[in-house]
Amino acid sequence: MSTTDHLVYMANQIARELGSQCRDRPVTATRDHLRQFWDPRMRQAIVAYLDGGGEHLSDTARDAVALLRETAERAD
Amino acid sequence: MAWIGERDLGTKAVSAAAPAMVTLRIDGQDVTMPEGTSIMRAAALVGTDIPKLCATDTLEAFGSCRLCLVEIEGRAGYPASCTTPVADGMVVRTQTDRLAKLRRGVMELYISDHPLDCLTCSANGDCELQDQAGAVGLRDVRYGYEGLNHLVAEKDESNPYFTFDPAKCIVCSRCVRACDEIQGTFALTIEGSGFASKVAASQDDTFLASECVSCGACVQACPTSALIEKSVIAQGTPDKAVVTTCAYCGVGCTFRAEMRGEQLVRMVPWKDGKANHGHSCVKGRFAWGYANHRDRILKPMIRASVEDPWREVSWDEAIAHTAGEFRRIQAKYGKDSVGGITSSRCTNEETFLVQKLIRQGFGNNNVDTCARVCHSPTGYGLKTTFGTSAGTQDFDSVAHADVIMVIGANPTDGHPVFASRMKQRLREGAKLIVIDPRRIDLVRTPHVAATHHLPLRPGTNVAVLTAIAHVVVTEGLADEAFVRERCDWSEFEDWAAFVAQPQRSPEATEALTGVPAADLRAAARLFATGGNGAIYYGLGVTEHSQGSSTVMAIANLAMATGNIGREGVGVNPLRGQNNVQGACDMGSFPHEYSGYRHVSDAATRAMFERAWGVTLDAEPGLRIPNMLDAATDGTFKALFIQGEDILQSDPNTHHVAAGLAAMECVVVQDLFLNETANYAHVFLPGSTFLEKDGTFTNAERRIQRVRKVMAPLNGYGDWEIVQLVANAIGLDWTYTHPSEIMDEIAALTPTFATVSYEALDRLGSMQWPATEAASEGTPTMHVDQFVRGKGHFVVTDYIPTDEKTGPRFPLLLTTGRILSQYNVGAQTRRTDNIAWHPEDRLEIHPHDAENRGIRDGDWVSLRSRAGETTLRALITERVAPGIVYTTFHHPATQANVITTDYSDWATNCPEYKVTAVQVAISNGPSDWQQTYQAQTERSRRILPEAAE
Incomplete structure (x- = not known):
């Protein structure tokens, strides 16, 4: 599994779990988890993957990574 | 024979919380003692040691040796003082002419069948039989020594660590009782009767071939040299002792390192140790020989390529080379291209310094620890639900449990000394539920049998725990009063509605979990209604794709049944390594400072910045698997590894090897050239726990001292080596003793606020949180409220692992x-x-x-x-x-x-x-x-x- 594949797998796994744990806010919960626990280069890589189409991201993960990108842009 | 220089009061203290007091007279002295105390103990407490052989204060009184006879006014005969409790108004005489004559007679019989080789005996000077012969004034043996005897009985030297010499045995049964009462293995027995009585292991097997688990309790209990350590036979009896903490599992047993000069003669479990209460296992008691093993590396080594042989160098060269390489790599690839791994085998002070080196010195948060591969889900799950990343109880709590649930743990192998405590409670009548794919020993072991064993299919923990919660909720067994008072009620309602769904029921999940629904229902009912329910779990919970969810499912169950916040209950992660709790506490994770505070928290970061004089990174760093991914991608180039062997311990060895091989500088600080060192460029020889001062924190949050008993063979304690590296990269560390590091930890970590070496020496140990409000520590957490305020229920949906069986891998x-x-x-x-x-x-x-x-x-x-x-x-x-x-x-x-x-x-x-x-x-x-x-x-x- 390449690093990108691994990150996509992890993002989907997080989104799937938090989708059931935080049913009223799965996207923000997933975004928050990525911000809290992922090193910046991992976050940049998953955002780049989304920018490239993000084909294998689940819906929740895709929305969370998009939100992550927005949050990062606002911070910049 | 054990505990040189320690007093043996003969029988145990009374265990009742507030016993009635009685006053009696012993040898003319009025004495007030708790009701139930033996005369022997009462006398010992006022300074009179009644002669004894079969009695010792770690075992129940037995009354067989007839040496401890006393006279009691108004009572006929000569009762044994070990089995006779004190009574109000009792008048006792411990020494009269008649008693002296009786005792000498008893001793004569013992000695008539005992070798008279005291001068060459390995227990010479440390033998209770020898002491008691003196105490009773034995001067002659009227029967001679030529009668039938056991003097030619064959020694059993099969156990690598101790011998059994039947010729020296007085058949007092202390070894048998220690094996039964303390260890709970029941491997020993007295075979035969009368003159033919003898100690036998299992079915008269050798000790090595028997069920004996070599815990050492029998050796400790033996009053002669019948059972004695081979190290004592080889080296002689020790003459001093230093109390320190075992460097093996997370139980954290304290030992007396008994020494002769700088030579360690034996490790004897410390009676006053609050984690182990004088018990031990084969590892802590005996397996310390690695400290002097010929494989140990004592000189620093470097090499340009992992294909080269190692070259021994001076410490100066090794340290300068290490610092130079890390600075070179950061200059070339950026500050985030390096990182480090702290060790759960090292002390709190050492792990604190490694993460400080990385944060203050390297300027990033790329620090992780081996808890990544064991209990990191415990940290996440318990912090989310309860508010702090640790177990809720002390080990003594198990003595108050009525129903014990063991999930994904094998305590008799992984945490043997605690397992013995647990088995004591189970023998007293507590019920046991085991949730494990394997039929671990606890399921059925002598005098212990699980009421329910739920042999679930690996990977279905969440489904099983949710099904248990389903039974609790749908059958009205939840403790609503507790939940309303202590937890968020609306979250509970949400969770309860979730677990009550028909698809969560035992019947609906039986096909996927493999657990018969009726058994699961019965287990759930027992846990919810059986009194104090305590959950103990291990890596069978955490090392799954749903490890964190399982921890939260456990926390949910404990909260729903009201089993939090008092003795006898709780959620108890059984930590693997000696200091895995401490390594996590000390800020070894890439997203947290010590005390589990996120690196993005500005106030916390500012506190560390003030203390360390640098600006700290507010972004989380890489975890170990992410470091390896980044290495193969070319963005992570150097790794400082203290006391970890990731090539052997971490998953997917090929991937670990590829990551290590892609780095330009791997530093391994360890005792031996471990597997990871195959990919290392610098080897810094480490020191053993015997060679340095520090502290370990065990699975019950207990901080205990590690004390140096000999000089480090490699020249430096591990904390000193990290300081050398730190100063070589330009920091200005000036620690002269680990106590100063602990002072810094306490100053920067609210949960350690009152911890110091002075306090630890005074109190023996402290369980964090140790704050102004609880200055001596906190045995039971979440007593009045959870650390986070209200307990947080989390919906834990079962999501199967993607690792599937199939025709190729069935x-x-x-x-x-x-x-x-x-x-x-x-x-x-x-x-x-x-x-x-x-x-x-x-x-x-x-x-x-x-x-x-x-x-x-x-x-x-x-x-x-x-x-x-x-x-x-x-x-x-x-x-x-x-x-x-x-x-x-x-x-x-x-x-x-x-x-x-x-x-x-x-x-x-x-x-x-x-x-x-x-x-x-x-x-x-x-x-x-x-x-x-x-x-x-x-x-x-x-x-x-x-x-x-």
């Missing part, structure tokens, strides 16, 4: 450890513990073995999607059909060649416990194993030291 492999070995085995493989476990074996059910034509002991190949290895088969019904099991103690097996990259969703803790595999007959080691062996031999070449 079996599920789960891994674990065994009593005699410890983790990657670097220490225990270099001791005589190898006698019990010389190789990793693959446990396989007879049906699965038969289908494949496998016989017991055959070499078999074990293959998964990640890799292949070979090992020998052990056919056993301990595992269910479809499940195979092995340990990971031997690098020759490299069980982690098989395990995969799947990991816990929240923490990346590897899914060690579920790997789809196939097993087939094999001729011997695989090509990979042979190649790896050759690589290892090549990598461990050391050039002779260059001439000056």
Whole structure:
């Protein structure tokens, strides 16, 4: 599994779990988890993957990574 | 014989919380004692040692030796003082002419059948029989020494650590009772009767071949040299002792390191140790020989390439080279291209310094620890639900439990001293529920039987725990009063509605979990209604893709049943390594400072910035698996590893090797050239726990002192080595003793606020949180409220692992450890513990073995999607059909060649416990194993030291 594949797998796994744990806010919960626990280069890589189409991201993960990108842009 | 210089009061203290007091007179002195105290103990407490042989204050009174007779006014005869309790108004005489005559008579009989070789006896000067012969004034043996005797009885020297010499045995039964009462193995017995009575192991087997687990309790209890350590026979009796803490598992037993000069003679469990109360296991008691093993590396070494042999260098050169390489790499690839790993085998002070080196010195948060691969889900799950990343109880709490639930843990192997405590409680009548794919020893062991064993299919923990919660909720067994007072009620309602769904029921989940619904329902009812319910869990919970969810499901269950916040209940993670709790506490995770505060928290960061005089990174760093990914991607180039062997312990060995091979500088600080060192460029020799001061924190949050008993053979304690590196990269550290590091930890970590070496020496140990409000520590957490305020229920949906069985890989492999070995085995493989476990074996059910034509002991190949290895088969019904099991103690097996990259969703803790595999007959080691062996031999070449 390449690093990108691994990150996509992890993002989907997080989104799937938090989708059931935080049913009223799965996207923000997933975004928050990525911000809290992922090193910046991992976050940049998953955002780049989304920018490239993000084909294998689940819906929740895709929305969370998009939100992550927005949050990062606002911070910049 | 044990505890030189320690007082033995003969019988145990009264255990009642507030016993009535009685006043009696002993030898003319008025004495007030708790009701139930023996006369022997009462006399000892006022300074009168009544002669005794079969009595010792770690065991129940037995009354067999007849040496401790006393006279009591108004009572006929001469009652044994060990079995006679004090009573109000009692008048006791411990020494009269008649008593002296009786005792001498008894002693004469003992000595008539005992070798008179005191001067050459290994227990000379440390023998109770010798002492008591003196105490009773024995001057002659009227019967002579020529009568029938046992003096030529054959010694049993089979155990690598102690001998049994029946000629020295006085058949007092102390060894048998210690094995029964303390250890709970029931391996020893008194065989025969009268003159033929003798101590026998199992069915009169040798000690090594018997059920004996070599815990040492019998040796400790023996009043003569019948059972004695071989190290005492070889070296003589010790003459001083230093109390320190064991460096093996998370129980954190304290020991007296008994010394002669700078030579360690034996390790004896400390009676006052609050984690172990004078008990031990084969590792802590005996397996310390690795400290002087010939494989130990004592000089620093460097090499330009991992293909080169090692070159021994001075400390100055090694430190300068290390600092230069890290600075060079950061200059070339950026500050985030380097990182480090702290060790759960090292002290709190050492792990604190490594993370400080990385944060203050390297300027990033790329620090992680081996808890990543064991209990990181505990940290996440308990912090989310309760508000802090630790277990809720102390070990003593188990004595108040009524129903004990053990999930994914094998305490008799992994945490043996605590297991003995647990078994004591179970023998008193507490009920046991075991949730484990394997029929672990606790399921049925002498005088202990689980009321329910739920043999779930690996990977279905969440489904099983949710089904238990389903029963609790739908049958109205939840403790609503507790939940309303202590937890968020609306979250509970949401969770309760979720678990009550029909698809969560035991019946609906039986097909996927493999647990019969009726058994699960009965277990759930027992847990919810049986009184104090305590949950103990291990890596069978955490090392799954849903590890964190399982921890939260456990927390949900404890809250729903009101089993939090008092003695006898709670959620208790059984931590693997000696200081895994401490390593986590000390800020070893890449997103947290010490005390579990996120690096993005500005106030916390500012506090560390003020203390350390640098600007700190507010972004989380890389975890170990992410470091390896980044290395293969070319963005992570240097790694400082203290006391970890990630090549053997972490999953998917091929991936770990690729990551390490991609780095330009790997520094390994360890005792031995471990497997990871095959890929290292710098080796900094480490020191053992005997060679340095510090503290360890055990699984019950108990901070205990580690005390230096000998000078480090390598020249420096590990904390000193880290300080040398830090100063070489330009920091200005000036610690002169680890106590100063602890002072810094306390100043920067609110939960350690009142911890200091002075306080630890005064109190013996402290359980964090240790704050102004609880200055001596906190045995039970969440008593009035949860750390986070209200307890947080989390919906934990069962999501199956993506690691699936199928036609190519039809079996599920789960891994674990065994009593005699410890983790990657670097220490225990270099001791005589190898006698019990010389190789990793693959446990396989007879049906699965038969289908494949496998016989017991055959070499078999074990293959998964990640890799292949070979090992020998052990056919056993301990595992269910479809499940195979092995340990990971031997690098020759490299069980982690098989395990995969799947990991816990929240923490990346590897899914060690579920790997789809196939097993087939094999001729011997695989090509990979042979190649790896050759690589290892090549990598461990050391050039002779260059001439000056």
